[in-house]
Amino acid sequence: MSISERDARSVWHPYTRHFDSPKFPVITGASGSYLHLESGEKILDAISSWWVNIHGHSHPYILEKLHEAAQEMQQVMFAGFTHPRAVDLAERIIALYGRGVSKAFFSDNGSTAVEVALKMAFQFWQNQGKRKSKLLAFRGSYHGDTFGAMSVSSRSLFNEPFWPFLFEVQFISSPIKGQDDVLTELANLYAHHGDDIAGIIVEPMVQGAGGMIFHEVDLLNAVLSYVKERSGLIIADEVMTGFGRTGKLFGSHHLLVSPDIVCLSKGLTGGMLPLGLTLAGDKVFEAFNSPDISRALLHGHSFTGNVLSTAVALASLELLLQEENLDKIRRISDMHQSFVLKVSHPLFHNVRCLGTLMALEIGDLEGSYTSPIKESLHQYFLGKNILLRPLGNTLYVLPPFSITDDELNLVYESILDLPKEFYR
Numbered sequence: 536m537s538i539s540e541r542d543a544r545s546v547w548h549p550y551t552r553h554f555d556s557p558k559f560p561v562i563t564g565a566s567g568s569y570l571h572l573e574s575g576e577k578i579l580d581a582i583s584s585w586w587v588n589i590h591g592h593s594h595p596y597i598l599e600k601l602h603e604a605a606q607e608m609q610q611v612m613f614a615g616f617t618h619p620r621a622v623d624l625a626e627r628i629i630a631l632y633g634r635g636v637s638k639a640f641f642s643d644n645g646s647t648a649v650e651v652a653l654k655m656a657f658q659f660w661q662n663q664g665k666r667k668s669k670l671l672a673f674r675g676s677y678h679g680d681t682f683g684a685m686s687v688s689s690r691s692l693f694n695e696p697f698w699p700f701l702f703e704v705q706f707i708s709s710p711i712k713g714q715d716d717v718l719t720e721l722a723n724l725y726a727h728h729g730d731d732i733a734g735i736i737v738e739p740m741v742q743g744a745g746g747m748i749f750h751e752v753d754l755l756n757a758v759l760s761y762v763k764e765r766s767g768l769i770i771a772d773e774v775m776t777g778f779g780r781t782g783k784l785f786g787s788h789h790l791l792v793s794p795d796i797v798c799l800s801k802g803l804t805g806g807m808l809p810l811g812l813t814l815a816g817d818k819v820f821e822a823f824n825s826p827d828i829s830r831a832l833l834h835g836h837s838f839t840g841n842v843l844s845t846a847v848a849l850a851s852l853e854l855l856l857q858e859e860n861l862d863k864i865r866r867i868s869d870m871h872q873s874f875v876l877k878v879s880h881p882l883f884h885n886v887r888c889l890g891t892l893m894a895l896e897i898g899d900l901e902g903s904y905t906s907p908i909k910e911s912l913h914q915y916f917l918g919k920n921i922l923l924r925p926l927g928n929t930l931y932v933l934p935p936f937s938i939t940d941d942e943l944n945l946v947y948e949s950i951l952d953l954p955k956e957f958y959r
């Protein structure tokens with residue numbers, strides 16, 4: 536029996552309707568910007584394997600640092616112990632992020648980084664004798680699949696079975712061009728629930744899984760200032776926008792208003808191993824800094840601060856900051872920019888880019904994530920040996936920084952060559 540057939544018998548995949556008995560291509564290796572198929576063919580990974588793989592696959596320097604760490608130790612419990620790589624990583628990320636963050640809390644992935652941020656935000660107020668039960672979030676936002684993260688994500692088919700169990704969140708319009716209404720919505724909410732609002736969670740500059748929704752920077756600044764002036768906490772979920780994706784090192788670096796809490800994952804380890812980080816500034820940390828254990832953040836995971844994950848994160852950060860890599864980010868950003876400026880296709884709408892992300896909507900097709908067009912587009916590009924996985928009719932390119940000009944041009948060409956059957 537083939538691996539695909541054995542997979543279909545025993546594996547339950549994420550976001551998958553198994554009713555159709557899908558047979559997934561088998562990946563047996565990966566290097567640079569390519570995934571290697573069992574058949575020997577290679578697929579150009581134009582979305583960095585769910586946005587994690589910023590330097591490409593099997594990067595030799597990251598592998599070297601992984602090997603080095605693995606020879607020393609692999610895992611140590613992180614309550615009651617520490618290790619040098621975790622400390623180095625915390626120091627470096629704090630310095631790199633700036634904006635007043637001063638502490639790093641470790642977890643395992645993007646959703647857990649968000650869970651920790653939410654706990655920090657609610658307990659911050661509770662530790663000061665104020666129970667604030669409402670958070671603000673943008674419509675169309677996505678922050679992960681655990682219960683807290685689902686609660687602050689837009690209500691959708693994905694979380695519908697759990698609606699009765701999600702905590703209440705006030706969703707407001709995204710700060711996109713022409714949506715100044717968001718400020719009126721905010722004023723109304725504060726007029727009615729002001730004392731109960733703990734803060735706001737945002738994906739700074741781009742709402743990723745919700746459809747690559749680009750924020751208008753002045754409007755986002757205005758929203759965040761409004762909340763901050765009323766002492767609400769600002770949580771920046773940079774799980775997607777971190778590590779050079781938006782052209783700056785972090786999404787918040789485009790903004791005048793600094794977050795109080797920051798969530799990082801995905802590109803943090805260059806896609807080599809799972810790791811989450813939640814950063815906070817002194818204001819938040821001090822609310823937990825008490826002799827009373829009940830005021831501490833009583834949260835942790837078995838693999839919190841995993842040695843190997845921290846080793847690869849340190850290596851990935853080193854690579855990220857090299858001039859050669861920053862040039863690659865600029866080069867991809869410039870190429871996206873020229874594509875966006877010159878593309879003139881009656882059926883592509885809202886062609887846009889920011890940093891290494893380029894996105895567009897195709898035709899006036901039904902825009903939902905579950906629209907069947909998503910799967911046919913995915914298959915069309917796979918047929919061209921390119922990995923693109925649209926969000927509904929939103930097609931986006933978010934390549935590893937290792938992608939060459941020729942490879943990126945190939946991706947653009949395959950988009951421009953989309954056959955008519957994809958349009959209505």
Ligand SMILES: Cc1ncc(COP(=O)(O)O)c(C=O)c1O
Pocket residue numbers: 644645646647649677678679680738743744772773774775776800801
């Ligand atoms: C902005 C944002 N937050 C959180 C998450 C959840 O991360 P993970 O899939 O690692 O749990 C994602 C994943 O796509 C994301 O885009």
